[in-house]
Amino acid sequence: MGKILFVINPIAGDTDKGHLKNDITKILGSNEISFFETTGEDDETKLNEKLDDVSPEITVACGGDGTVNLVVKCIIGKDIKLGIIPLGSANGLATELEIPADINQAINLYNNPKVRTVDVLRVNDEFLCIHLSDIGLNAKLIRRFEGDNSRGMVSYFKHFFQTFFSKKAINYSFDFENDFFQYKAEMVVFANAKKYGTGAIVNPVGELGDRKFEVCIFQPYPWYAFFRLTYLFFVGRLNYSPFVKIVGTEKITVTGEQPEHLQIDGEPIGKFKKVKVEVLPDQILVVC
Numbered sequence: 560m561g562k563i564l565f566v567i568n569p570i571a572g573d574t575d576k577g578h579l580k581n582d583i584t585k586i587l588g589s590n591e592i593s594f595f596e597t598t599g600e601d602d603e604t605k606l607n608e609k610l611d612d613v614s615p616e617i618t619v620a621c622g623g624d625g626t627v628n629l630v631v632k633c634i635i636g637k638d639i640k641l642g643i644i645p646l647g648s649a650n651g652l653a654t655e656l657e658i659p660a661d662i663n664q665a666i667n668l669y670n671n672p673k674v675r676t677v678d679v680l681r682v683n684d685e686f687l688c689i690h691l692s693d694i695g696l697n698a699k700l701i702r703r704f705e706g707d708n709s710r711g712m713v714s715y716f717k718h719f720f721q722t723f724f725s726k727k728a729i730n731y732s733f734d735f736e737n738d739f740f741q742y743k744a745e746m747v748v749f750a751n752a753k754k755y756g757t758g759a760i761v762n763p764v765g766e767l768g769d770r771k772f773e774v775c776i777f778q779p780y781p782w783y784a785f786f787r788l789t790y791l792f793f794v795g796r797l798n799y800s801p802f803v804k805i806v807g808t809e810k811i812t813v814t815g816e817q818p819e820h821l822q823i824d825g826e827p828i829g830k831f832k833k834v835k836v837e838v839l840p841d842q843i844l845v846v847c
């Protein structure tokens with residue numbers, strides 16, 4: 560086994576990671592291991608320097624989806640495999656890949672690593688998304704929550720209700736290279752995967768390595784449809800709702816009548832009127 564670099568986000572998930580390095584060294588003692596800690600500032604440049612220095616075979620994101628996204632940005636196009644130790648408040652990709660939530664079991668995977676190929680999405684020619692991105696309702700909620708120092712579940716639900724009760728639908732045009740349509744929508748999801756870290760299955764037909772992604776369009780619905788919609792969300796049957804359109808594609812440009820919040824892999828990116836998404840097939844080998 561070649562070198563393994565562990566990228567630790569010390570603040571992810573708000574948990575104590577004091578034992579992490581020791582646990583990794585104990586479980587993987589016979590391997591050549593190095594560590595890199597994120598600071599939240601200029602991590603991409605610093606991690607790229609570390610990768611040049613260490614030349615690892617595997618780089619393991621120890622954190623949530625934001626840390627995974629950082630590692631993917633730095634290893635894409637290089638001959639380096641991705642690993643994940645799920646330590647974030649949102650571990651959407653790790654859950655999707657069925658990486659054990661038990662940290663020691665997740666570390667133990669590197670004693671006998673098996674890999675699978677996953678696609679990556681490129682957003683507005685600039686950002687990479689490996690899990691889920693969306694514009695509208697959810698992105699606005701994430702932006703509000705991230706901007707609140709008080710975090711935690713109480714804060715999350717406060718922002719959830721504030722965002723939910725002030726939601727509005729706007730007109731979007733959907734330009735698939737060989738098709739074009741317009742809909743009013745409250746939220747548009749660009750889904751490489753199936754489900755959010757909460758377990759809500761936004762894209763029942765999602766597959767991480769199918770060389771395409773799905774556009775999930777949430778249209779406005781009457782209040783009484785809320786309960787069925789929530790049920791369908793959690794049992795993975797949103798494609799049975801008349802208010803949700805799910806379309807598979809390799810490329811799309813979505814243009815809203817006004818700029819809307821965009822989030823990528825759980826990180827708020829800003830407001831955009833136009834969002835172009837394309838799949839980069841078979842980009843990453845991930846240990847799972």
Ligand SMILES: Nc1ncnc2c1ncn2[C@@H]1O[C@H](COP(=O)(O)OP(=O)(O)OP(=O)(O)O)[C@@H](O)[C@H]1O
Nearest residue numbers: 568571572597598599622623624625626647648649
């Ligand atoms: N040392 C640090 N101090 C402060 N912020 C950091 C640090 N290292 C990374 N970050 C920030 O952590 C975020 C990524 O967190 P990640 O998604 O992996 O975990 P998380 O627990 O799910 O976090 P969040 O709830 O913020 O999404 C990025 O916004 C990144 O800039």
